[in-house]
Amino acid sequence: MSVGRAALVGALLVAAVVVQVSVLTPLVPTGVAPDVVLVVVVAVGLCAGAADGAVAGFVGGLLLDAAPPSDHLLGQWALALTVVGFLAGTVDRGSRPSWFSDAVTVAASAFVGTSLFALSGLALDQPGVAASSVLGVVALATVYDVVLGLAVVPAVRALLARLEPTPRVRW
Amino acid sequence: MARTRTRPDPEPRRPRTVLLVLLLAAVALITVDLSGAGSPARTVASTVLGPLESGANRLLSPFGVDTFATRDRLRDENAALEEENARLRGLVASSGVDRKRLAEYDALAQYAQAAGLETVDAHVVAVGSAQSFRRTVTLDAGTARGVRQDMTVLGPDGLVGRVLSATRTNAVVLLLVDADSVVGARVGGDHELGMVRGDGSLSGSGRLTLDVLDREAVPKEGDTIVSWGSRDGVPYIAGVPIGRVEKVVESPRDETAEVTVAPFVDFSALDAVSVVVGARTGS
Numbered sequence: 001m002s003v004g005r006a007a008l009v010g011a012l013l014v015a016a017v018v019v020q021v022s023v024l025t026p027l028v029p030t031g032v033a034p035d036v037v038l039v040v041v042v043a044v045g046l047c048a049g050a051a052d053g054a055v056a057g058f059v060g061g062l063l064l065d066a067a068p069p070s071d072h073l074l075g076q077w078a079l080a081l082t083v084v085g086f087l088a089g090t091v092d093r094g095s096r097p098s099w100f101s102d103a104v105t106v107a108a109s110a111f112v113g114t115s116l117f118a119l120s121g122l123a124l125d126q127p128g129v130a131a132s133s134v135l136g137v138v139a140l141a142t143v144y145d146v147v148l149g150l151a152v153v154p155a156v157r158a159l160l161a162r163l164e165p166t167p168r169v170r171w
Numbered sequence: 172m173a174r175t176r177t178r179p180d181p182e183p184r185r186p187r188t189v190l191l192v193l194l195l196a197a198v199a200l201i202t203v204d205l206s207g208a209g210s211p212a213r214t215v216a217s218t219v220l221g222p223l224e225s226g227a228n229r230l231l232s233p234f235g236v237d238t239f240a241t242r243d244r245l246r247d248e249n250a251a252l253e254e255e256n257a258r259l260r261g262l263v264a265s266s267g268v269d270r271k272r273l274a275e276y277d278a279l280a281q282y283a284q285a286a287g288l289e290t291v292d293a294h295v296v297a298v299g300s301a302q303s304f305r306r307t308v309t310l311d312a313g314t315a316r317g318v319r320q321d322m323t324v325l326g327p328d329g330l331v332g333r334v335l336s337a338t339r340t341n342a343v344v345l346l347l348v349d350a351d352s353v354v355g356a357r358v359g360g361d362h363e364l365g366m367v368r369g370d371g372s373l374s375g376s377g378r379l380t381l382d383v384l385d386r387e388a389v390p391k392e393g394d395t396i397v398s399w400g401s402r403d404g405v406p407y408i409a410g411v412p413i414g415r416v417e418k419v420v421e422s423p424r425d426e427t428a429e430v431t432v433a434p435f436v437d438f439s440a441l442d443a444v445s446v447v448v449g450a451r452t453g454s
Contacts, residue, residue: 014223021297021309022224023231029439031301031373050186058193062200066216068224068309068343069299071335071351074209075200077303082193086186114302121304124205128304128350128371137301137373 004163009044009052012156013060016040017067032137034144035110037064041081042109042149043156045088046102057085072126080116084109097157099150106149110142214338221341225311228296247437248328254393254415288408289449290325291316293342295441301373306349308441313340317448321406323398325445329412329435330354330398334446342446347413348377348438354407355399356381358390358416364399365390367413367432376437379414381430389428390416396432408447 016036025033037060045053061078064070091105115138121129203209293312299305312318314337324331324344332346345352350371357364358381365383372378381396383389390396394416400409414434421428 014220017220018223018227020300022227025298025300026228026295031439033300033302035300035302051189054186054190054193058197061197063216063220065200066212067220067297068217068341069297069307070213070303071299071305071307071343071345071349072303073201074204074212075197078200079194079197082190082197086190089186117302118304120201124201126304128306128373130350130371133304133371133373137304141302 005048005160008159008163009048009056010059012040012044012159013037013056013063016060017063020064021067021069028144030140032140032144034148035113035141036148036152037061037077038081038084038110038113039106039145039149039152040156041085042088042106043153044160045085045109046091046097046105046153047157047160048089050086050089053085053087053089054082055085057081057083060085072121073124076117076120079120080113083116084113087112097154099154102153103146103150106153107142107146110145110149111138114138114141210336213336217336217338217341217343221309221311221313221338224297224309225341228294228311251328251435288447290445291318291448292443292445293318294443296341298441304371304373305351306346306369306371306373306377306438307335308344308346310334310342310344310444310446311340312446313337313342315339318342318446319448323406323408323411323447325411325447326436326441327443328437329414330407331436331438331441331444333406344444346438346441347379347434347436348372354413355401356396356413357399358383358388358394358396363388363390365396365430367396376434376439378417379432379434381416381432383428383430389419389421390430392416392419 020033020036024036041053041057041060044056058078058081061081064077065072065074088105088109091101118129118134118138122131291312293310295308296311297309299307318334318337320334320336322334324333330347332344332352335343335345346369347354347367348369348371350369352369354367355364356367363383363385365381368380368382370378370380381390396413396416398407398409398411398413401407412435414432416430417433418431419428
């Protein structure tokens with residue numbers, strides 16, 4: 001990943017954190033809000049591969065762990081989103097991107113990411129994480145993320161491609 | 172000694188190695204934070220991201236996005252006031268100045284004093300999502316305006332929570348409904364003491380659970396719960412309304428009662444709050 005691309009991804013992640021905690025979560029009445037950071041990490045993984053996806057996931061997760069209203073342990077989201085970025089990066093990138101494969105990838109990633117966070121909370125005996133509430137939260141978050149992903153993944157792909165067109169662009 | 176390779180690889184990083192290194196780093200971070208040494212990272216992030224959050228929230232507010240919240244709050248306030256009115260009318264109708272009434276006046280007087288305390292007005296600029304399983308919010312006031320750790324946060328209707336941490340520009344508040352929140356409480360009319368815990372509900376206003384210290388005296392439905400107050404008003408000042416007893420489920424076998432309290436504050440629609448910065452203990 002070039003410096004320009006890395007800077008763009010970094011800026012995207014910071015913006016995603018701010019939008020998630022200050023714009024979307026206060027708006028959504030259910031408490032569960034779309035995971036903007038997770039969706040951006042998935043998009044980076046899809047466009048740039050497993051290694052870059054994992055790095056973006058770690059950085060994005062760390063931002064989410066440390067950004068003001070958070071009171072969970074540092075590293076919990078970093079752990080979950082590193083796995084998410086890696087998994088999204090292993091999806092076959094040879095084929096032409098379609099909205100359907102994007103949606104499936106985002107759904108799987110959202111499920112894995114939010115579940116991993118909840119599991120790490122359960123394993124570390126963190127307050128608030130109850131086995132009874134986990135499933136509902138994870139299911140609702142997955143639905144929100146798929147809807148958000150349909151808009152965000154193509155946008156991130158277009159941004160990254162504009163900044164640094166990949167050599168093989170002809171279909 | 173072998174020289175390190177400087178040849179630029181076409182595929183310089185192996186994804187699995189990267190994954191392993193990052194996972195280990197994340198686990199290391201968790202371990203460090205478990206031991207309680209993670210606060211510098213939070214301070215740095217809060218210093219940088221806090222103003223961004225305030226800005227993003229300010230951009231959002233002209234669009235009137237919390238119209239529903241405000242209407243909800245007004246409706247709740249109306250309902251609460253009507254109930255209060257009915258209760259006060261009943262109180263006036265009852266004859267004699269008994270101990271219960273005195274205690275209620277006492278609580279009211281303490282709250283009036285609390286209302287006269289030096290406070291800092293602040294807005295909620297960010298909310299933690301349910302995916303993190305905590306109920307915390309960010310305020311746009313920090314140490315620059317006198318907000319410090321463990322200060323009481325009040326809403327227009329009652330107690331909101333306490334300040335967990337504060338940087339120059341922002342502060343993080345633990346809401347009463349968080350699973351980790353415990354507040355010493357007094358059952359309004361009586362002198363009964365208890366502990367109010369958050370039920371950890373992740374959305375909406377949530378409910379609180381009251382553990383009464385004296386097993387003999389179980390509160391009645393409709394009783395008002397106010398904060399007990401701690402020494403020097405840290406972290407909670409005394410006499411702030413918390414909520415009303417909604418349901419009492421008694422189990423005669425183990426002589427305990429499960430008391431559910433409906434908080435006065437609507438935690439899903441928090442906006443303007445005040446932080447008590449000049450705390451004096453009442454009475």
